[in-house]
Amino acid sequence: MNLTSQMGKNVIHYSKNHIGRIFFIGIAGPEIDAKTEELLNEVRPGGVCLFARNIRSAEQTRQLTDSLKRILGNSLLISIDQEGGLVDRLKRILEPMPAAASIKTSEQANMLGKLTARALRQLGININFAPVVDVIDEKRKTTNNGLYSRNFGSDAESTSQLADAYLRGLSENGVIGCLKHFPGLGASRVDSHSELPIVEIDRETLQSVDLLPYRRLLARRDNAMIMTAHCSYPNAGLQGNDADGSLIPASLDRRVLEDLLRNEIGFRGLAITDDLEMGAVTRNFGIGEACRRAVLAGADMLAICASSDAVRTGFEVISEAADSGIIPTSRLAQALERIDILAQSTSPSAQFSLDELEEISSEIRELKAGL
Secondary structure: OEEEEEEOOEEEEEEHHHHHOOEEEEOOOOOOOHHHHHHHHHHOOOEEEEOHHHOOOHHHHHHHHHHHHHHHOOOOEEEEOEEEOOEEOOOOOOOOOOOHHHOOOHHHHHHHHHHHHHHHHHOOOOEEOOOEOOOOOOOHHHOOOOOOOOEOOOOHHHHHHHHHHHHHHHHOOOOEEOEEEEOOOOOOOOOOOOOOOEOOOOHHHHHHHHOHHHHHHHOOOOOOEEEEOOOEOOOOOOOOEOOOOOEOOHHHOHHHHHHHHHHHOOOOOEEEEOOOOOHHHHOOOOHHHHHHHHHHHOOOEEEEOOOHHHHHHHHHHHHHHHHHOOOOHHHHHHHHHHHHHHHHOOOOOOOOOHHHHHHHHHHHHHHHHOO
16 A cells, blocks of 8 residues: 655655554563564564563563564664662663662763663664653642652642653663653642543642753754643643534644644654543543544654554544544654654664673662762
């Protein structure tokens, strides 16, 4: 199947391999077995996210990422959620990293970013799905939204300053960070892994508090990446509703991704959804419909992190929607261009060294001792 777009004098042909690049998927285990290789070759995803289930040892992890690049090419985006604290995918092979909430100074944040990036490049990982820039003040700490200790700072200003230092530590050492969860989950009262959070803040609070880190941080970075949140904002003047009146998650809503993120804030980088298998989405949408809605809303990459069946379903639905014109080829071209730009800005893996990883562990211990 070829998808063709007439743009000026140039004709762009999109095959299923092109379509696959908008998917950022998870794989089943610590090595590429026959079923995983079949999935990778069938979909040809643009990104693969690693989880604790994929990590047994440092050597094995590097072998895994090298194998992924052999199959999918050196431009493959390979990510991990290496936040530290409660979300520490590398604690099996590296000294556990401190939680973002324990970081108090820009120097500490910068050092955490540097150490994280050095470790990730040893392992062949070029994207870190961090930092969390959801603003959580003393009042917001009382809610059970799954963000406890994961965020930098205790107000919008300190969140911006610490996250900026952390991002510099990542980028100066060859790893791209990803701000999450846009436009802000700090005031949510439930965990979007389970159900759709209703964030009841008004437009003024959204603008002055939750969006401030994005405005500050995105203005300084050309190769920025953000992850969209599965949540709704009924009082903020940007919330969409389905035909039946139900709230549309921000990650599937054009008002959030195009009107707010692109047009108002002016973001030109890559936007990826949070995992589309989370309860906040699956309770109301099938995976195929969620993928279609997200792309039409303005998402450039679709995260599907567990089920190979879900990946295949999403891939087929997007391919069919593109072939039929439901998803315009101009929207696909836009997404693929942003993926290309980000992929071209990634750094190669570092030369693997167990001694270097041990040194990083030692420096993490020093950092924690000073907190």
